[in-house]
Amino acid sequence: MTSYLQQPLELGADVVAYSATKYFGGHADLCAGFVVLNDQTLAEEFYFYQNTLGATISQSNYYIAPTKAGSSIP
Numbered sequence: 001m002t003s004y005l006q007q008p009l010e011l012g013a014d015v016v017a018y019s020a021t022k023y024f025g026g027h028a029d030l031c032a033g034f035v036v037l038n039d040q041t042l043a044e045e046f047y048f049y050q051n052t053l054g055a056t057i058s059q060s061n062y063y064i065a066p067t068k069a070g071s072s073i074p
Contacts, residue, residue: 009038030061 008016020032037043050056 009036014038014042032057032061 014037016036018034018036020034021030035046037046
């Protein structure tokens, strides 16, 4: 069972990390993921590190993601 179906934020988790590589890419042509937070303070800290360290999706993966998402999302 995936964490999406378990809904860990409703069960009290503060941070949930999802892998979008297999869901969107399927064949290792995309490397992506995302973090969902339940606390505004943690969200601001993650946002700071994301922008400071450059922990964002690459341009090539950003280009591939919508193409793959259109065929994967019902």
